[in-house]
Amino acid sequence: MITINFFTLLRLEMGINGIEIHLNEPMKVGDVLMKSEKILKKPFLYSLLDGGSLLDRTIILLNGRNIRHINSLNTLVKNGDRIDIFPPGGGG
Amino acid sequence: MGIGGLGCVVSEILVRLGVGKLVIADNGIVEESNLGRQSLYYVEDLDKKKTEVAKNKLEKMTGCTSIEEYFFDVRSKETKKIIHSVNGIADCLDNYESRFALENYLYDNQFLVHGGVERDFGQITTIVKNKTLKLSDIYYNIKIYNETIAVSPISVFAIGSLMAQEVMNNIIGTPMLINKLFIVELSDFSFTTLELK
Numbered sequence A: 001m002i003t004i005n006f007f008t009l010l011r012l013e014m015g016i017n018g019i020e021i022h023l024n025e026p027m028k029v030g031d032v033l034m035k036s037e038k039i040l041k042k043p044f045l046y047s048l049l050d051g052g053s054l055l056d057r058t059i060i061l062l063n064g065r066n067i068r069h070i071n072s073l074n075t076l077v078k079n080g081d082r083i084d085i086f087p088p089g090g091g092g
Numbered sequence B: 001m002g003i004g005g006l007g008c009v010v011s012e013i014l015v016r017l018g019v020g021k022l023v024i025a026d027n028g029i030v031e032e033s034n035l036g037r038q039s040l041y042y043v044e045d046l047d048k049k050k051t052e053v054a055k056n057k058l059e060k061m062t063g064c065t066s067i068e069e070y071f072f073d074v075r076s077k078e079t080k081k082i083i084h085s086v087n088g089i090a091d092c093l094d095n096y097e098s099r100f101a102l103e104n105y106l107y108d109n110q111f112l113v114h115g116g117v118e119r120d121f122g123q124i125t126t127i128v129k130n131k132t133l134k135l136s137d138i139y140y141n142i143k144i145y146n147e148t149i150a151v152s153p154i155s156v157f158a159i160g161s162l163m164a165q166e167v168m169n170n171i172i173g174t175p176m177l178i179n180k181l182f183i184v185e186l187s188d189f190s191f192t193t194l195e196l197k
Helices: A008-014 A029-040 B005-017 B050-062 B078-083 B096-103 B153-171
Strands: A002-006 A018-021 A059-062 A082-086 B021-026 B066-071 B088-091 B111-118 B121-128 B180-185 B190-195
Touching (some): A008 A082, B005 B050, B005 B111
Parallel strands (some): B021 B066, B088 B111
Antiparallel strands (some): B111 B121, B180 B190
């Protein structure tokens, strides 16, 4: 299983804290997110992505590391991994 | 750094805790829209420099804390001189461009407690040069354009109070948020600590 956790605006929008998904084989982050959206039957990718790229405000951590430092949406995930998604609070 | 919503709460708590010296910096003027969540400012302070108003209020709280105030943009080079006179910094800024500029001025072992807040959520972490990830690593490539950010006064007080706790944790040498991002969600009363790599 992989765990996908929603935080901040995404949690408010989805009304749930996250989802767990079993992968038969390693899959790209972008594909995992699309799979999640299908399972949840509620669109949320529009708030994270723009034309297949991460929006400037989207932070996705894979096991605590920003996926932009790895291979962005093409980063491979496998069972046991944890994905945390949030736009951070920007105000002060 | 930054004496808006978070800055007001953090500075007031530090003064009441008895911190000996506090340096505040901001280039803002008190506006009507600030009064709902920036606790050091009243109607009579409208159109005045935030740093001057805050200094006056903070000095009168306990009489035990020396307050230095600087009215300038945190991205200016003057920031570098000033932060070299302090043990640590509370990042109470309201935009990531300034935050990234500020963390680049840190010297070895100086701590920066970062806080960000929006609506009814926010996040905190401690940054130490060469010891933790940088904010610009955690929030790599983030851009938030000149949009007005809605902020609840409740989240400002909650996140500001927790930031002050982490400042104290750093002062006594036991920071809790080294390479950890603490996310506060008031919507469901949840606190989550993410390990950062």
